[in-house]
Amino acid sequence: MSDQDHYPPRLIAMLEAIWGEGFLSPGGPDEVARVIGTHDLTGKSVLDIGCGAGGIDIALVQTHGAGYVTGLDVEDPVINHARGLVERAGLTSRIGLVKVAPGPLPFPPETFDVVFSKDSIIHIPDKHALMAEVFRVLKPGGWFLASDWLIGTEDISPMMADYIAAEGLDFGMATAARYLDAMTKAGFTTKSATSRNAWYREKAREELARLKGDVGAKAAQIVGQDFVDQNIGIWSRMIPVLDSGEHCPTHLAARKP
Numbered sequence: 001m002s003d004q005d006h007y008p009p010r011l012i013a014m015l016e017a018i019w020g021e022g023f024l025s026p027g028g029p030d031e032v033a034r035v036i037g038t039h040d041l042t043g044k045s046v047l048d049i050g051c052g053a054g055g056i057d058i059a060l061v062q063t064h065g066a067g068y069v070t071g072l073d074v075e076d077p078v079i080n081h082a083r084g085l086v087e088r089a090g091l092t093s094r095i096g097l098v099k100v101a102p103g104p105l106p107f108p109p110e111t112f113d114v115v116f117s118k119d120s121i122i123h124i125p126d127k128h129a130l131m132a133e134v135f136r137v138l139k140p141g142g143w144f145l146a147s148d149w150l151i152g153t154e155d156i157s158p159m160m161a162d163y164i165a166a167e168g169l170d171f172g173m174a175t176a177a178r179y180l181d182a183m184t185k186a187g188f189t190t191k192s193a194t195s196r197n198a199w200y201r202e203k204a205r206e207e208l209a210r211l212k213g214d215v216g217a218k219a220a221q222i223v224g225q226d227f228v229d230q231n232i233g234i235w236s237r238m239i240p241v242l243d244s245g246e247h248c249p250t251h252l253a254a255r256k257p
Contacts, residue, residue: 005075006123006169010223012053012081014231017219018207022055022085024078025119025147026203026249029059032118035147035251036064043067044113047105047137049146050120054082057095060116070112071097072105073120110139117146119249125172131182135256144188144254147196151175152245160246163237176250188254196249201242208235
């Protein structure tokens, strides 16, 4: 494990305690389904940018019928964790997991029917370069379907800065307007950005209560009470910026003509 890993095993265990096995962001398989919406993934070739701990890719295959999922991530701990889950699920013939370096996607043009991402591209600061790469690797008629953690305005408040600092992660957050501009300049036609702020405002309060209760107590046996308390502090800083609208989880969709 590298000293630079943002998601070491202890953090993976903490987030799974809150969000479920294989998930490092809110909503679990239900939120994956909401990101997909009415799109039919049956038999499709799917690229998952930032596959994390593996739960997303398993859901894409088991629940949504994806033909083959290629999951990418940049850190060994999450890739290794995901591989274990995929192997236990018996899905190694339909899910391939690859550690990659940050930068251009390592695939030829027009490789995938769908590019998916759930709350991972927050770690990619250049949204215009990202969307150009997504456009390049999608087949004509293909879809980009994602959720991400956005900011409400380009200028963040001290309260928002305090929350981001508490997270201790390499957040490169953008507004919906910047994402939509990046999609347009990449060449996408149909585009949308749908706020999930109201949903997550309520969920985050539930998560904080669980961290202070049974979930936190059980997690403390694995990761230590100090680490649980640190995460309680993060959630306590996150809820006010959700309430203010500065922190705005959002669903993103765009179609390549």
